[in-house]
Amino acid sequence: MRPDDANVAGNVHGGTVLKMIEEAGAIISTRHCNSQNGERCVAALARVERTDFLSPMCIGEVAHVSAEITYTSKHSVEVQVHVMSENILTGTKKLTNKATLWYVPLSLKNVDKVLEVPPVVYSRQEQEEEGRKRYEAQKLERMETKWRNGDIIQPVLNPEPNTVSYSQSSLIHLVGPSDCTLHGFVHGGVTMKLMDEVAGIVAARHCKTNIVTASVDAINFHDKIRKGCVITISGRMTFTSNKSMEIEVLVDADPVVNNFVKRYRAASAFFTYVSLSPEGKSLPVPQLVPETEDEKKRFEEGKGRYLQMKAKRQGQAETQA
């Protein structure tokens, strides 16, 4: 990990970790989908399941990323990725991240055509059944969160501190060759890195301290982003608990050199950030002040997600105890 991968305090950006995870996932699933004779294809990221950042990674550490295919449906591949950080001076290794990603194989001849996935071989019989359940669950969730294209983040004049308008931020990015696969669309990992960057700016503007990514909610990729697009990544704070902030990030693609394709929603997700003292201790965050009806509604929804996750964690803790 190099200085450019990290914030001023030396913690590696969550987005850098997400990008590495996606690279590993794209390699293993593209390799698998081409393992039989037939049409050549490239695996495109469709979804990343919710993931927690378990321990921070620092500049100078070595990241170990390992990926495994854990389920295949007719048209999709599930990949599980583990990230370990190793301090090569002390020898300490820590689990940083576990993530589950879904890929879809697209034909190299026509990237709008989805091909069939060769079935993976399971070592235990239950694995197939468990995978199928995860597959059905994510399919359902994807349908529920189909994004309303109309929902855009509007700027506001002279906002008050601690309001949603005060910290909301947008970034535009002109897609360049190194953001893309050879087949002319943007790597999912590049998009996630930009999403984390915007979420981080929103969080820093809100609490004016050093902040780090704590977790990312499921990210759905609704559509490919092609070469030559301008993408707008917008973030707004939706909810604060005592010590965490939830930020919604929307990605819109605008094919500037093509009049026939309209601007469309390409991806969306919720990022959770925490604020850290210079010594690395988690700090209380200023409470968000929702103003409009929509902001209040989103605050309540965010609270719902927060309480649900808290309950789930306590359940896990009790099970383990």
Added chain:
Amino acid sequence: MRPDDANVAGNVHGGTVLKMIEEAGAIISTRHCNSQNGERCVAALARVERTDFLSPMCIGEVAHVSAEITYTSKHSVEVQVHVMSENILTGTKKLTNKATLWYVPLSLKNVDKVLEVPPVVYSRQEQEEEGRKRYEAQKLERMETKWRNGDIIQPVLNPEPNTVSYSQSSLIHLVGPSDCTLHGFVHGGVTMKLMDEVAGIVAARHCKTNIVTASVDAINFHDKIRKGCVITISGRMTFTSNKSMEIEVLVDADPVVNNFVKRYRAASAFFTYVSLSPEGKSLPVPQLVPETEDEKKRFEEGKGRYLQMKAKRQGQAETQA
């Protein structure tokens, strides 16, 4: 020049050229300012004079950047930089750019303290006098263009095509380690590259074709941008002639992790872009429709700059004929 330095049509971004120019200027002026025993310093960019992009540079070409110190005042250094593009397969060399930059030496112990510049030795006596005139002229111009901090670019809902609101764009950028000098402030070249990027997005949104930078008006750096800032770079179209577009770009710095420093205007400039057909011929551009009083005023001012530059070029052409 690599794929990432260029747009989809293979033309190197003006911003990439500006960044190289600034690196050469920073090296030569830092070296000069440290050439005598005394306090160590680093040269910070204060101003870039108006510069034209005389011929496009392409991927695979080699850029030659040469810099020379042409004048020193008590606290500033003038550097002239030439950029040549060389096609190493055919051996063809072309002048791409001539630029004049002004630097100020800042103490390494305290980057808010400006040091004295060792005088340069002139080979001809007139050089000093000519340099002094350029120095006085730019000093005057800098005073005139002191930026109004209040002037910000406000987004508009559902804008009509060809209006100012339709193409205006903002980009936020979290300053990272590789954007900075070793002394914790952003390289002038990095800022100029981002400015050109935003101007390019505004131009592409307006005319929806392949566009290239034709020239950049004097860029004044009003204040240093420090590590840990979020910078907002905003661009709006101010004027269109038959075949060119003028875009105003404003750079504001927001020290997110420091409550005591307010958001401030760091730099500003006008970029001129032209639209190119796939064969590289210059195309007519859609005429800008100014709506508000301010937009009409800025359109007239832009027209003034355009006519003045046109007259100056004709004057030069006649002198040379």
Added chain:
Amino acid sequence: MRPDDANVAGNVHGGTVLKMIEEAGAIISTRHCNSQNGERCVAALARVERTDFLSPMCIGEVAHVSAEITYTSKHSVEVQVHVMSENILTGTKKLTNKATLWYVPLSLKNVDKVLEVPPVVYSRQEQEEEGRKRYEAQKLERMETKWRNGDIIQPVLNPEPNTVSYSQSSLIHLVGPSDCTLHGFVHGGVTMKLMDEVAGIVAARHCKTNIVTASVDAINFHDKIRKGCVITISGRMTFTSNKSMEIEVLVDADPVVNNFVKRYRAASAFFTYVSLSPEGKSLPVPQLVPETEDEKKRFEEGKGRYLQMKAKRQGQAETQA
């Protein structure tokens, strides 16, 4: 491998491969040198043995880099690195590169102090003896090639095609934070990447075709390059055979903000390039015309290296047959 790692024809630059090799070597040797309790240290690259590029790597392929410690002396570590390229669409894997690197552990408290290396455990007894021979051989060679600091590459006015002056090239680079280790000196891999870049420009200028790195002679790192230096990388052609070009590359470091340290020679090596047709076949190269006495001497020395290598390869081929 991404578009920016490759030349216009899609072949990954030798310098990109060298940079990956060095990263792997730096990680494994830093880990090894810190494996016992004692002063913490970082491994700095001292030398890379001659290495051949056995098959080209292309954009879209996955590079597998594996490193192993093969010998330790009191103050140095020998690492052997293998690079494989994998086409994940077809499943084809090819050996791209085998390299041997020597590292020296520098104390984190004082990077001018060399620490002791914990001895490696050999699986076969002969390994230690074989390693010792390699160690002695490289030590001898390093002494012989101590660089004459005075030998610099001088530009020449209006050179003729096919002469040394015609294709010689220099690149200056301002060392930035992302080029450096946490301890303030430049990664060996960064330097090698820049060296290969200059050698490639010299080769392309000479033969005006698509060119690729065929091999790199031993690279000796005479001294660390510290943060804040400007480095000049210069290349000149020394010898041509029918189908190959040898280019000498010199790296000089100039601490611009420190008057007490003089410009010094930091590294040097010979790169061998071949010229490829658009179909990837090796082409004859124009013969180099040495003009001065020094150029003629270097040409003869280059011829000596070329014939020696050819004889060695024939010897190996006969042994294997």
